[in-house]
Amino acid sequence: DAGVIQSPRHEVTEMGQEVTLRCKPISGHDYLFWYRQTMMRGLELLIYFNNNVPIDDSGMPEDRFSAKMPNASFSTLKIQPSEPRDSAVYFCASSFLINVAALNTEAFFGQGTRLTVV
């Protein structure tokens, strides 16, 4: 497996524009997480899905942010309209929760999308 794949790697956009970040999780994983990393706030959990269903979106900062997972192999995080304070690195991660022996509980991260809103 190629790991968690995020696109684009870099995105520069103007304030007010819509931004869509994409994530392909590892095949067979049933959890998907979106995180945001900034110097000020560190690594924040925005939302996570289990079997394509959003479980906890309490970390989504505002209504401008939305996330979807239409199938097990694809998720999007959308910001509309974008603002300069949304500039950050956005990570997607996926995992199992447990298997029979609870061996495979760790999450695997993509390389991130560096978003700059000017």
Added chain:
Amino acid sequence: AQSVAQPEDQVNVAEGNPLTVKCTYSVSGNPYLFWYVQYPNRGLQFLLKYITGDNLVKGSYGFEAEFNKSQTSFHLKKPSALVSDSALYFCAVRPRNTGKLIFGQGTTLQVKP
């Protein structure tokens, strides 16, 4: 509220000396515990985890971590630090009943020659 604390923003050690990066957590039950490392401009890489059993777990690159249930701590250790260990380290917890994965704020490890 569920949380993870890494009390040190930065840890400085000399190459060859032992290192410890601290982590405590506030999560009910018996959560899964993890350490991750992040190098500049990269994603997070899994280092090691505690699921159950022996309180001392071993992971990648010679790192190990000690679980202490009474102190709700999971400190990362390495007997002899390398300059190449310099990076940002994250502790994380995962409650067994929710699947949520919660990270601490990260600790920068600086190993000097």
